[in-house]
Amino acid sequence: MDELSLLRRIRSEVREPEQAALDRGRAALLERAGTEAGMDARAGLAVQGARVRGTTPDAAAAVAKRRHPVRWVGLGALGAGALTVALIATNVLGFAGWRGGAEPAAADALQAAALAAVENSDPVVAPGQYLLVETDAVYGNTTYTEAGDYVSYLTMNRDKLYVPADRSDDWVWVRSFREPYASFNAEGKALAQKSYDEEVAEADGVPELLRAPDAQFYGNSTVPDFDALPRDPQQLLNYIYKVTAGGGNSADGAALGWIADTLRTGVAPADVRAALYQAAAGIPGVEITEQVANLDGRTGISIGRVESADNSRQDLIIDTQTGALIGERRVELGDEGWGFPAGTTTGFTAVRTSVVDSAPEGGTQNGQFDREGCVDKGNGNFQC
Amino acid sequence: MSTDNEIIERSLHSAGAFAEVFDRHARTVHRYAARRLDAGAADDVMSETFLVAFERRAAFDGSHDALPWLLGIATNLIKKHARLEARAWKGLVASDLGRVDIDAIEQAAARLDASATARRIGGALRRLPAGDRDALLLYAWGDLDYEGVASALGVPVGTVRSRLNRARRKLRIAIDPGAARDEEVDHGRIVSASPDSL
Numbered sequence: 001m002d003e004l005s006l007l008r009r010i011r012s013e014v015r016e017p018e019q020a021a022l023d024r025g026r027a028a029l030l031e032r033a034g035t036e037a038g039m040d041a042r043a044g045l046a047v048q049g050a051r052v053r054g055t056t057p058d059a060a061a062a063v064a065k066r067r068h069p070v071r072w073v074g075l076g077a078l079g080a081g082a083l084t085v086a087l088i089a090t091n092v093l094g095f096a097g098w099r100g101g102a103e104p105a106a107a108d109a110l111q112a113a114a115l116a117a118v119e120n121s122d123p124v125v126a127p128g129q130y131l132l133v134e135t136d137a138v139y140g141n142t143t144y145t146e147a148g149d150y151v152s153y154l155t156m157n158r159d160k161l162y163v164p165a166d167r168s169d170d171w172v173w174v175r176s177f178r179e180p181y182a183s184f185n186a187e188g189k190a191l192a193q194k195s196y197d198e199e200v201a202e203a204d205g206v207p208e209l210l211r212a213p214d215a216q217f218y219g220n221s222t223v224p225d226f227d228a229l230p231r232d233p234q235q236l237l238n239y240i241y242k243v244t245a246g247g248g249n250s251a252d253g254a255a256l257g258w259i260a261d262t263l264r265t266g267v268a269p270a271d272v273r274a275a276l277y278q279a280a281a282g283i284p285g286v287e288i289t290e291q292v293a294n295l296d297g298r299t300g301i302s303i304g305r306v307e308s309a310d311n312s313r314q315d316l317i318i319d320t321q322t323g324a325l326i327g328e329r330r331v332e333l334g335d336e337g338w339g340f341p342a343g344t345t346t347g348f349t350a351v352r353t354s355v356v357d358s359a360p361e362g363g364t365q366n367g368q369f370d371r372e373g374c375v376d377k378g379n380g381n382f383q384c
Numbered sequence: 385m386s387t388d389n390e391i392i393e394r395s396l397h398s399a400g401a402f403a404e405v406f407d408r409h410a411r412t413v414h415r416y417a418a419r420r421l422d423a424g425a426a427d428d429v430m431s432e433t434f435l436v437a438f439e440r441r442a443a444f445d446g447s448h449d450a451l452p453w454l455l456g457i458a459t460n461l462i463k464k465h466a467r468l469e470a471r472a473w474k475g476l477v478a479s480d481l482g483r484v485d486i487d488a489i490e491q492a493a494a495r496l497d498a499s500a501t502a503r504r505i506g507g508a509l510r511r512l513p514a515g516d517r518d519a520l521l522l523y524a525w526g527d528l529d530y531e532g533v534a535s536a537l538g539v540p541v542g543t544v545r546s547r548l549n550r551a552r553r554k555l556r557i558a559i560d561p562g563a564a565r566d567e568e569v570d571h572g573r574i575v576s577a578s579p580d581s582l
Contacts, residue, residue: 002556003552003555003556003559004524004552006481006501006505006559007505007520007524007525007555008524008525009481010419010476010480010481010502010505011418011419011480012419014415014418014419014423015418015423016411016414016415017410017411017414017418017423017426017427017430018427021414021427021430021431022410022411022414024427024431025406025410025427025430025431025434026403026406026407026410028431028434028435029402029403029406029431029434029435029438030400030403032435032438032439033395033399033400033402033403033438034399034400142557143557144504144507144508144554144557144558148507148508148510148511149511150554150557249545249546249549250542308542308546309542309545309546309549310546310549310550336550337511337513337550337554
């Protein structure tokens, strides 16, 4: 049961008001109405008197105001519906371009990254070799304590993805435990450690190891079908708006999130990377947030946007010389009551790629789920 | 049947017509207030809501449905009862989750679980920022949609969306401490064309 249906059940059987209470409320209202009716009559006289004298007393102004209620019609729902229809109707005539795009400087930097991505061809992976994508990812974790406080801390995953030369062969994914990375008070520090200890104990100290052809981990492909993605930036952005519609805190935030997710896989072909950068340049509000941003010891230009819905900022950090995504980050701009101090970088990923001659042995398609003897119910759902 | 705005417009000339607005919505306003406070305080909030609404009827925005406006006024009036409301959250017990379900639960362990859940929900609601809590309860208990909540609170729809997102997430974590962690991990784990992954 989700939190909303649970909340809807709370005190749902509250009793109806007593008839006596309704009667009292109604009588009080009619009494007030009766008093005002008398005032209205007097005000009406005052208006007549005022006209004669050529002045406008306050009472007359008040009556005039009351007689002409301000009207406005909300166009939010209608507008949103119209946009959705257009969006679904076609890929070509979509969201992209209607509302402007990134700030000019950010658009230039993204364009430069796109060109560099195409010029710097993908690393050559010979048959039998693997492209190794190492992703260090820091995530925010929030716990609600018995005392009723939200306590947050950061943990880090160090994952290794081995991508075969022929992508329909077995991919291998080593997923680390969530190590404590940073905390903001003693309670958070203790919780991070406890959570880590529990996770290690549950897995008997062995990190999760997955193996699946065509990246079909956990019953779903973990990478998009790159062949199916449009290479035209505007069409690609429309496609992204379409598949992310309704997700995230805003359409633009969800679109940028999708681009970050896709780049983060580390396996997007050069022409897709280039198109993704150009598509990001079409998202309104995207700007350069830091000229020289440092992530994991590497520097690049930080391009992102502020999400007003949750007062956070999401950045892509790009090496514009090579067009490589160094990583991404998320910054909490204010204190939203989660136990993160304002300005905390609550998530970042750093991605490195290289070519290696071998991948670890072993692993199953569903990793931890297989270890626990869960039943695959299809579509990424497991019953344990 | 006249729409609410027609009745309210009529009441500008003929004040007694406003009683029709009371007859239409008093029970709903009472129910909303009683869930946040208690039945006694709800009597007062209901009565006062319509007095305030009557005084301000010239400024009514002309919507066909006056309920968002009325629930917005009631929400403001409930603020005067902040201490009572805080006590109500503190005293949230398993039976508040619905009598039928508790009767159906036979195992003592499950009943304990319901008590703990009620306590956690109460604690989370009590600690929500007031604006977030108002948005959440107008949505869940006032049965308003986003536009309605926005109109009730006099804030943009985007603000309602973010308040609801935040409040729901806090509630979700309060009910299930593992939820937030899983969300974050899922975000990192699955990259596909499915909007669910975002």
